[in-house]
Amino acid sequence: VQLQASGGGLVQPGGSLRLSCVASGFTLDDYAIGWFRQVIGKDREGVACFSQGDGNTFYADSVKGRFTISRDNAKNTVYLQMNSLNPEDTALYFCAADHFKLPCYNWDPPYDYLGRGTQVTVSS
Secondary structure, eight states, X not given: OEEEEEOOXXXXXXXXXXXXXXXXXXXXXXXXXXXXXXXXXXXXXXXXXXXXXXOOEEEOTTTTTTEEEEEXXXXXXXXXXXXXXXXXXXXXXXXXXXXXXXXXXOOSSOOSEEOBOEEEEEOO
């Protein structure tokens, strides 16, 4: 199981970014997929996730209405569309997968597989 996030960068407040997470070695439908973010010195925060099987989505209150998780099964890729970004969204973002995670927002214990992150910086 491998995961690789990309798409981060520097964006002004109010701007948008779309992150991609390419998965390999497994089928997306069989795993819960989550997006997390972490700032040095703070706890890791679960941002959004897909439940395995039914594909139900969940969003943290801090991003609800601004972020959208989606996926393309043909490309084995999960996306995180981030709109109305603000400086508090600045973090290292990474995706993760877990074969037995119900519900997907059960952040503890941590997901089994974590990919490399991509840095998002929101600043003017």
